[in-house]
Amino acid sequence: MKVGLVLPQGYFNEFEGWEPVLAWSRIVEVAQTAERLGFESIWTGEHALSKWEGESIAFDCWALSSGLAPLVPRVGIGLIVMNATFHNGAMIAKAASTLDAVSGGRLTLGLGAGFKENEAVAYGHPYPPLNDRMEWLSEQFEIIWRATRQSEPPFSIAGTYARVDGLANSPRSARVPGVKLLIGGHGRKYTLRLAARYCDELNLNVFPDEVPELLDVFAERCAEIGRDPATVELNCGTNQIMRYRNMKVTGGQRFAEPHELAYQDPAKVAAVGTRAEELAAWSELGFHRITAGIPGLHNTDEGLYEFIDDCRTAGIDFFDQPSVVAT
Amino acid sequence: MKIGLLLPQGYFSEFAGWSPVAAWERILEIAQLGERLGFDSLWTGEHVLAKWDPEHPVFDCVTLHTAVAAAVPRVDIGFGVINSTLRNPAMTAKMASTLDTISDGRLILGLGCGFKPSEADAFGVAFPDMKERLAILGEHFEIISRMTRRDDPPFTFEGARARVQDVVNAPRTGGGDHVRLAIGGHGPNVTFRLAAKYCDEINIDLPAESMAEARVVLTDRCAEIGRDPATLRVVAGTNPAWPYPGLKAIGKQRLMRKEDLPAIMPYDFDALLPRADEFAQWVELGIDGVICGVPGLVDTAEGLYELIDDLRTAGIELTPTAATA
Numbered sequence: 281m282k283v284g285l286v287l288p289q290g291y292f293n294e295f296e297g298w299e300p301v302l303a304w305s306r307i308v309e310v311a312q313t314a315e316r317l318g319f320e321s322i323w324t325g326e327h328a329l330s331k332w333e334g335e336s337i338a339f340d341c342w343a344l345s346s347g348l349a350p351l352v353p354r355v356g357i358g359l360i361v362m363n364a365t366f367h368n369g370a371m372i373a374k375a376a377s378t379l380d381a382v383s384g385g386r387l388t389l390g391l392g393a394g395f396k397e398n399e400a401v402a403y404g405h406p407y408p409p410l411n412d413r414m415e416w417l418s419e420q421f422e423i424i425w426r427a428t429r430q431s432e433p434p435f436s437i438a439g440t441y442a443r444v445d446g447l448a449n450s451p452r453s454a455r456v457p458g459v460k461l462l463i464g465g466h467g468r469k470y471t472l473r474l475a476a477r478y479c480d481e482l483n484l485n486v487f488p489d490e491v492p493e494l495l496d497v498f499a500e501r502c503a504e505i506g507r508d509p510a511t512v513e514l515n516c517g518t519n520q521i522m523r524y525r526n527m528k529v530t531g532g533q534r535f536a537e538p539h540e541l542a543y544q545d546p547a548k549v550a551a552v553g554t555r556a557e558e559l560a561a562w563s564e565l566g567f568h569r570i571t572a573g574i575p576g577l578h579n580t581d582e583g584l585y586e587f588i589d590d591c592r593t594a595g596i597d598f599f600d601q602p603s604v605v606a607t
Numbered sequence: 608m609k610i611g612l613l614l615p616q617g618y619f620s621e622f623a624g625w626s627p628v629a630a631w632e633r634i635l636e637i638a639q640l641g642e643r644l645g646f647d648s649l650w651t652g653e654h655v656l657a658k659w660d661p662e663h664p665v666f667d668c669v670t671l672h673t674a675v676a677a678a679v680p681r682v683d684i685g686f687g688v689i690n691s692t693l694r695n696p697a698m699t700a701k702m703a704s705t706l707d708t709i710s711d712g713r714l715i716l717g718l719g720c721g722f723k724p725s726e727a728d729a730f731g732v733a734f735p736d737m738k739e740r741l742a743i744l745g746e747h748f749e750i751i752s753r754m755t756r757r758d759d760p761p762f763t764f765e766g767a768r769a770r771v772q773d774v775v776n777a778p779r780t781g782g783g784d785h786v787r788l789a790i791g792g793h794g795p796n797v798t799f800r801l802a803a804k805y806c807d808e809i810n811i812d813l814p815a816e817s818m819a820e821a822r823v824v825l826t827d828r829c830a831e832i833g834r835d836p837a838t839l840r841v842v843a844g845t846n847p848a849w850p851y852p853g854l855k856a857i858g859k860q861r862l863m864r865k866e867d868l869p870a871i872m873p874y875d876f877d878a879l880l881p882r883a884d885e886f887a888q889w890v891e892l893g894i895d896g897v898i899c900g901v902p903g904l905v906d907t908a909e910g911l912y913e914l915i916d917d918l919r920t921a922g923i924e925l926t927p928t929a930a931t932a
Contacts, residue, residue: 290777300708300778328701335761335777340698343705346673350635366698370730371667374655378667381627382674403697404750404770423731434661443731448661451627 281563283591283598284321284358285314285584286573289344290337291327292521293534294578303337303578307344310577311352317584318598321356321388322348323571326363328399332534342375349383357383360483360517360571361390361464364420365413366405369442372420373427373449376459380428385455388481390462391424393417395542414470416441421461425478428452428459462515466490466543468497475512476501483515483571485543488561495565513568518587520573524555529583531576555587559594570596608889608923609896611648611685611842612641612911614675614904617665618654619848620861621905630664630905634671637904637911638679644911645925648683648715649675650898653690655726658848659861669702676710681928684710687810687844687898688717688791692740693732696747697771700754707755707781714781715808717789718751720744722871741797743768748788748805755779755786789842793817793873795824803828808840810898814874815888818843822892840895847900851882856910858903882914886921 287307288294295303311322324344330336341359349357357379364372372389380387393413394400400407408416419439426432427449434448453459464483465471475482475498484494495514502509518524521536538546552558562570574583591598614634615621622630638649651672657663668686676684684706691699699718707714720740721727727734734740746766753759754776761775780786789808792798802809802825813821822841829836845851848863865876880888889897901910915925 300704300781301711303778304708304781328698329775330777335775337777339708339778340702340705342670343673343702343709346670347677347706347709350674350678366695368693368730368732371655371693374730375667375670377627378670379674381631381666382670384628401772402774403701404695404772404774445728445731447729447731448656450657450662451630451664454627 281567281596281598282320282569283596284323284356284569284571285310285319286323286325286360286517286520286571287311287344288520288578289324289339289341291325291331293330293332293334293336295337296330296334298337300337303339306578308348308351310581311348313581313584315352315355317588319355320598321358321569321571322352323358323360325360325390326366327396328366328403329396346379346382349379349386355386356388357386358388358462358571359390360462361392363394364391364417365394365400366403369420369423370427370444370447370449373424376424377428377449377451377453380454380459381451383454385453387455388460388462389424390464390483391417391421392464414467418470418474421474421478423447425458425461430457466494468494472498472501473504476505476507476509479512481513481515481569483517485517487544487548488558488565491565514566515569515571516562516567517571518555518558518573520575520577522549522552524552524558526554527575527586529576529580529586531579531583533575535575554590556590556593559590559596563594563596608894609647610918610923610925611650611683611896611898612646613650613652613687613844613847613898613900614638614671615847616651616668616671617663618652618658620657620659620663622664623660625664625905627664630666631671633905634666635675635678637908638675640908640911642679642682643928644915645927646682647896648685648898649679650685650687652687652717653693654723655693655730656723658867661729669706673706673709676706676713682713683715684713685715685789685898686717688719688789690721690726691718691747692721692727692743693730696750696769697754697774697776699747700751700776703751703755703786704776704778704780707783707786708778710781712781712783715787715789716751716755717791717808717810718744718747719791722869741794745797745801748801752785752788752805755788757784793821795821799825799828800831802839803832803834806839808842810842810844812844812872814878815885815892817873818889818892818894842896842898843889843894844898845882845885845900847902847904849879850876851879851885853881854902854913856903856907856913858906858910860902860906862902883917883920886918886923890921890923
């Protein structure tokens with residue numbers, strides 16, 4: 281199993297009161313340490329506002345990833361995920377192609393439809409109901425997928441939410457056959473269909489016990505369009521604000537109360553076991569990659585080592601993985 | 608006088624036939640060399656399609672310049688300019704604040720309203736007439752400037768073309784009191800007023816003989832709102848694809864001909880002076896800076912040395928610096 285690291289970027293109020301330049305320096309330090317320790321990818325995601333109250337730093341994920349790519353030269357550069365309703369789809373494609381070039385083909389571009397109305401309202405974006413946002417995301421996926429495939433000619437789409445007209449995006453990607461795409465979520469109607477149709481990787485944001493049934497549905501979604509589900513990598517995560525049982529290093533991280541996690545059942549959050557147990561479950565289920573959120577990394581590296589210990593306990597030894605990714 | 612270097616990014620078909628990764632490596636090499644040779648700033652601008660052929664590689668300026676900022680530690684990082692109409696302004700502000708942080712306060716964010724309908728159409732963005740595009744730009748300047756001043760409180764702005772509500776942008780800057788803003792153009796009514804109201808710098812794209820007159824108007828625009836015009840830097844530029852008489856090192860650069868000039872650029876190629884003479888005129892006019900586009904840099908660094916010679920002829924010396932890791 282490949283193990284990637286979700287970097288602290290302020291969303292969980294980690295950098296409240298920090299000088300911005302010091303926060304950036306710390307992010308670089310964590311990313312470089314992770315590369316050296318054998319994590320095979322680093323990840324950021326899009327939030328325009330920090331989760332909790334106050335004016336706490338929340339860095340732009342695209343600028344962070346673009347700045348990190350030359351400073352962290354070997355590992356994968358992932359977005360988990362970008363909010364596709366905050367940007368023009370063709371412009372996301374143009375930026376993705378450029379970052380894929382700058383990183384030597386290391387980009388994995390994750391896309392989502394956003395789930396925080398307060399961010400949309402503050403930043404002047406529409407926030408239609410979920411079904412409409414998913415339709416919007418579907419149009420964005422089609423534009424971005426086609427604009428970042430080396431084999432695709434210029435194309436036009438006139439959608440409800442997005443349009444392009446004779447769009448040529450050159451270069452389309454550094455990686456062959458195109459920029460690697462990811463979707464996150466668990467929705468049966470849209471998310472799993474979009475994953476089957478467009479994605480190299482599917483991030484399931486559920487507890488392990490909910491996975492087998494979802495994978496059955498996903499296999500159906502792939503069968504609908506004649507895709508082999510084995511060609512889609514499965515990605516899971518540990519959450520840096522989840523209070524796993526017996527975790528020692530917290531590094532001053534603020535943790536979520538059980539009701540404060542966006543998608544999860546509060547009762548399950550309250551009853552969560554150890555992280556090593558969860559990691560073992562993911563491994564057992566055949567996931568290809570963990571994107572690990574680890575508490576307190578803004579303050580201390582110790583959490584990295586405790587996480588590595590948990591991986592060992594779970595039988596995952598990512599030191600055996602090469603730290604150079606193929607491009 | 609400050610001297611900036613415009614990085615090649617594909618707009619003039621420099622990278623036709625290149626692999627994307629090799630193109631990026633060359634851009635970074637030029638950026639690092641530019642810093643070492645003593646240029647004060649590095650610049651990119653926004654074009655989403657190459658000028659002559661949409662299948663020639665052209666890179667996203669924000670991604671490109673953010674990576675350059677992280678890898679080239681000392682010089683200013685300027686956009687001349689981002690096409691604001693292709694982007695949500697609040698998101699541009701959020702990006703700019705992060706880039707100002709990554710660059711430790713070196714960002715100069717130039718904003719414009721685009722002039723190529725082909726780019727807007729292909730990328731699915733409206734392209735109304737110039738007056739309306741400038742009105743969009745004005746609202747974007749209002750939002751972006753307020754979101755990138757360190758001590759401004761959250762605010763609501765309800766424009767006809769852009770809006771934010773109680774918007775918090777943290778951090779607003781990389782540490783300074785504001786992100787420096789710039790504008791490009793020569794429109795006396797709207798562009799010069801936006802420059803006076805919001806900008807640290809204006810890049811005036813006029814030939815030297817029209818520059819003095821433009822600066823008089825710009826001074827008036829500052830006076831209208833009680834601003835000291837000395838606080839607004841005036842910058843000129845040389846274009847990497849212009850056929851300056853006597854240029855030698857041009858690599859494989861395709862140069863522009865008369866019919867390639869966009870209508871908004873009031874130049875006469877027949878009257879183009881040798882580049883060193885143009886620099887001398889700007890020195891005489893007391894222009895604060897020049898952003899130099901240099902032909903053929905993707906093929907050869909020779910153009911940089913010819914440029915440095917031309918600058919020297921005009922009495923401008925660059926001071927080379929120690930190489931950085």
